[in-house]
Amino acid sequence: MKLELKDSSLLKTQAFIDGQWVDGDAGETFTVMNPATGDAIAEVASVGQAETARAIAAADSAMLEWKALPAGQRSEILERWHALIIENIDDLAAIMTLEQGKPVFESKGEVMYGASYLKWFAEEGKRVYGDVLPSANDRRSIVIKQPVGVVAAITPWNFPNAMITRKAAPALAAGCAIVLKPAAETPLSALSLVELANRAGLPAGLFSVLPSSQSSKVGGEMTSNPVVKKLTFTGSTPVGKLLMKQCADTVKRTSMELGGNAPVIIFDDADLDLAVKGALVSKYRNSGQTCICANRLLVQEGIYDAFVEKFAAAVNDFRLGLGFDADTTHGPVVSKKALGDIDNIVQNAVKQGANVVTGGKPSDLGNCFYEPTILTNVDDNMSIFSEEIFGPVAPVFKFSSEEQAISMANDTEFGLAAYLYTENVGRIWRVSEGIEYGMVGVNETAISSEVIPFGGVKESGQGREGSKYGLDDYLETKYICIGGIQR
Ligand SMILES: NC(=O)c1ccc[n+]([C@@H]2O[C@H](COP(=O)([O-])OP(=O)(O)OC[C@H]3O[C@@H](n4cnc5c(N)ncnc54)[C@H](O)[C@@H]3O)[C@@H](O)[C@H]2O)c1
Numbered sequence: 001m002k003l004e005l006k007d008s009s010l011l012k013t014q015a016f017i018d019g020q021w022v023d024g025d026a027g028e029t030f031t032v033m034n035p036a037t038g039d040a041i042a043e044v045a046s047v048g049q050a051e052t053a054r055a056i057a058a059a060d061s062a063m064l065e066w067k068a069l070p071a072g073q074r075s076e077i078l079e080r081w082h083a084l085i086i087e088n089i090d091d092l093a094a095i096m097t098l099e100q101g102k103p104v105f106e107s108k109g110e111v112m113y114g115a116s117y118l119k120w121f122a123e124e125g126k127r128v129y130g131d132v133l134p135s136a137n138d139r140r141s142i143v144i145k146q147p148v149g150v151v152a153a154i155t156p157w158n159f160p161n162a163m164i165t166r167k168a169a170p171a172l173a174a175g176c177a178i179v180l181k182p183a184a185e186t187p188l189s190a191l192s193l194v195e196l197a198n199r200a201g202l203p204a205g206l207f208s209v210l211p212s213s214q215s216s217k218v219g220g221e222m223t224s225n226p227v228v229k230k231l232t233f234t235g236s237t238p239v240g241k242l243l244m245k246q247c248a249d250t251v252k253r254t255s256m257e258l259g260g261n262a263p264v265i266i267f268d269d270a271d272l273d274l275a276v277k278g279a280l281v282s283k284y285r286n287s288g289q290t291c292i293c294a295n296r297l298l299v300q301e302g303i304y305d306a307f308v309e310k311f312a313a314a315v316n317d318f319r320l321g322l323g324f325d326a327d328t329t330h331g332p333v334v335s336k337k338a339l340g341d342i343d344n345i346v347q348n349a350v351k352q353g354a355n356v357v358t359g360g361k362p363s364d365l366g367n368c369f370y371e372p373t374i375l376t377n378v379d380d381n382m383s384i385f386s387e388e389i390f391g392p393v394a395p396v397f398k399f400s401s402e403e404q405a406i407s408m409a410n411d412t413e414f415g416l417a418a419y420l421y422t423e424n425v426g427r428i429w430r431v432s433e434g435i436e437y438g439m440v441g442v443n444e445t446a447i448s449s450e451v452i453p454f455g456g457v458k459e460s461g462q463g464r465e466g467s468k469y470g471l472d473d474y475l476e477t478k479y480i481c482i483g484g485i486q487r
């Protein structure tokens with residue numbers, strides 16, 4: 001399938017370092033694949049440690065002038081970048097659908113979502129306030145906020161646009177420079193984004209993008225280079241732990257947006273149709289490849305059968321297909337490896353006694369398509385109870401009491417997002433306060449936006465992205481004490 005763009009110059013295949021499009025030093029490239037068709041889309045430059053070091057040095061230099069600008073001037077550039085993203089949404093969405101597979105309506109939704117962080121932090125960046133502290137005698141004490149320094153970012157493939165702007169927007173708004181390594185599965189979205197930032201007038205060196213098939217070499221430089229003061233990572237918990245360890249030697253600040261194992265807890269007193277709708281959206285958005293997807297459906301025994309019947313009927317209306325086809329509701333998973341990982345989880349559950357209500361195997365469409373799947377007769381002793389599925393598979397667990405539901409929900413090392421459906425106000429408070437998660441949806445699963453503090457607890461990470469709290473991850477607090485006032 002040939003990529004038809006309104007502006008073909010948005011399809012970039014080189015690295016963007018210090019304001020220049022360059023090949024990797026070794027001239028190496030890697031192939032970007034279309035998960036829906038198995039076709040090669042592009043050969044992209046692959047960079048390593050030396051190029052990363054150059055990007056970090058350029059960021060350090062560019063930041064000196066950038067952080068000294070009035071916040072309003074930084075804001076104007078972010079606003080222009082936002083406008084260019086909106087103007088080019090069709091091309092950005094087409095690039096995303098081609099390399100990640102999600103239906104084009106989801107890609108457009110992500111581009112709008114990603115752009116919203118630029119709009120939000122263009123404004124937030126103008127409100128970095130300090131404090132005057134209670135002072136006495138001949139001293140006066142104040143607090144100021146300053147940009148943390150050069151930021152290194154590493155992002156995943158599942159939201160190849162929004163996970164980047166969710167970091168670049170606050171970093172740049174705070175006065176920082178940022179060097180980014182996107183996922184090798186989806187570098188084209190990142191490269192088109194930085195092209196638009198360049199067109200918006202972002203000064204050279206402030207935002208470099210380092211595509212690579214050697215992530216550990218790029219990450220190794222990012223985590224060891226003392227010029228980098230902050231690492232912000234979105235990805236799996238195992239990789240997040242590794243990167244945190246690598247950052248320890250230079251005591252870098254880190255923000256970690258990691259894995260999830262979201263429960264959707266549906267009580268007997270829930271609005272059943274609302275719960276089915278919310279569970280469907282949460283489970284199968286991006287074909288189940290989001291960090292806050294419903295990973296475990298916990299349904300109280302009184303409505304279990306009715307829920308499964310309604311849920312299965314809706315799933316059977318899904319239309320798997322190519323992301324550009326108008327009647328496609330769900331696309332492929334991102335790679336053959338992901339397809340195999342998902343199928344292994346399903347087959348293991350079946351071996352342990354799970355019942356396949358629908359799906360349960362790779363789709364006859366081939367390539368990276370997996371049938372939307374529902375499993376029943378599952379319990380918390382099975383491996384699927386603890387694994388982040390990251391695919392279109394819904395294990396539906398049964399519980400009897402509220403206390404049991406809270407215990408099951410918390411029986412995981414993860415703590416990103418959780419959801420509950422009940423019409424009982426007391427239960428809303430008891431369960432929302434009793435479950436160990438960074439984000440809780442009540443009678444709603446579409447909880448993400450630029451105004452909310454996105455992030456988790458336990459092994460789902462640390463820090464928050466978006467919201468009025470989002471700049472904190474890119475600022476340092478400095479206390480200044482001025483003496484001799486009475487001289
Ligand atoms: N919490 C969130 O906001 C959030 C959002 C999206 C995805 N995720 C999580 O990400 C995971 C899926 O994404 P993924 O498969 O891309 O995750 P991943 O951890 O395999 O990869 C994420 C990024 O890290 C890079 N990477 C991998 N190993 C590295 C290393 N040794 N050094 C440096 N970089 C390295 C990858 O190239 C990629 O760019 C899931 O666990 C999902 O829950 C979390």
Ligand SMILES: O=C[C@H](O)CS(=O)(=O)O
Pocket residue numbers: 158159162289290291292448454
């Ligand atoms: O998968 C990760 C994303 O953060 C999910 S969302 O688009 O922010 O809800």
